[in-house]
Amino acid sequence: MSGVKNKSLNHQSTEWLRRHLKDPYVKQSQKDNYRSRAAYKLTEINKKFNIFTNVKSALDLGAAPGSWSQVMVNELKSPIKIVAIDLLDVEAIPGVEIYKGDFTSKKFSNHLKEIDPFDLIVSDISPNMTGHRQTDFLRSMEMLEEAFALTDCYLNKGGHFIAKYFRRGDLGQLLVNAKKKFTKVSSFKPNASRKNSSEIYLVCYQKK
Ligand SMILES: C[S@@+](CC[C@H](N)C(=O)[O-])C[C@H]1O[C@@H](n2cnc3c(N)ncnc32)[C@H](O)[C@@H]1O
Incomplete structure (x- = not known):
């Protein structure tokens, strides 16, 4: 170099x-013993949208290092079931089933088929960024679409879907589908999300 x-x-x-x-x-x-500052993004989303009320099970996509799962363990009323997945290792969190792998893989989808659907699906997935604006937007849209597709079979009626995306383009058909499927759909940028980052969260409230 x-x-x-x-x-x-x-x-x-x-x-x-x-x-x-x-x-x-x-x-x-x-x-607060959270593994990352990202914890406060989820707590802010909950403060604004009340997404934890009556939630007994949650799926955490892109969970490493684990602060969103930690928040859910702390905030949800037991008994709860939390499943977390990441490409990277996530150190054990009591009360959380952790998987290492790709959430879009056949292996993980086979696992989901064997368990009960969730009341909440959260995705803080960040694909590897290339620095090329359009390519990065397309990659993040691909992840968002894959995560959203899980709400068909693995999110209970009345359940919520929260997912990060990058504000560099239009959500297009995904937003249309979200509005059909959920009672309320909003985009929200928590204060804990850095001002210079284009990340923003899609909040889909109450599956119809
Ligand atoms: C911003 S971090 C998540 C932080 C986490 N919410 C927390 O609070 O600790 C994004 C994560 O998405 C994971 N990721 C990216 N693509 C993935 C995929 N296809 N399957 C599973 N995890 C993925 C990355 O490995 C990374 O750890």
Whole structure:
């Protein structure tokens, strides 16, 4: 790697570290024992949309390092069942069934067929980004569509679907389908989501 590139990477990592250490959500997550600041995105979504009421089971897609599952373990009233999946390892969380793999794989879909549907499906999936705006939008749409498709068979009536997407294009037909399938559909950017990130959450409330 050239010296100039190296210098710029070092500068970027120092910047990231400086911002990370000053971040109030990072400090709060350390106090609350959450594995990541992302925990507060889900707690904010719940504060605004009340998605945890009467929820007894949840599916957490793209769960690593595990803070959304931790939030659900803390906030949902037991007995609960939480299933979490990620391509990466997720350290054990008491009360959560963890799978390592691709949520779009045949293997995982076979597993879902064997268990009861959920009251809540959340997806904080971030596909690997290339930096190319259109390609990244298409990848994130593909993941969103795959996650949304799970609501056909694996989300109970009255259940909710929450998923991250990137605000770089139009949700198109997916939004039309969501509005047909759910009582209320909104997009929401929690304060905990960084201002310079184009991520936003699709909140589909109460499956009809
Ligand atoms: C932003 S992180 C999730 C953070 C998590 N909500 C938390 O609170 O700890 C996004 C995750 O999506 C996972 N991911 C991306 N594509 C995936 C796929 N096809 N199947 C399962 N996980 C995937 C990544 O490995 C990454 O860990």
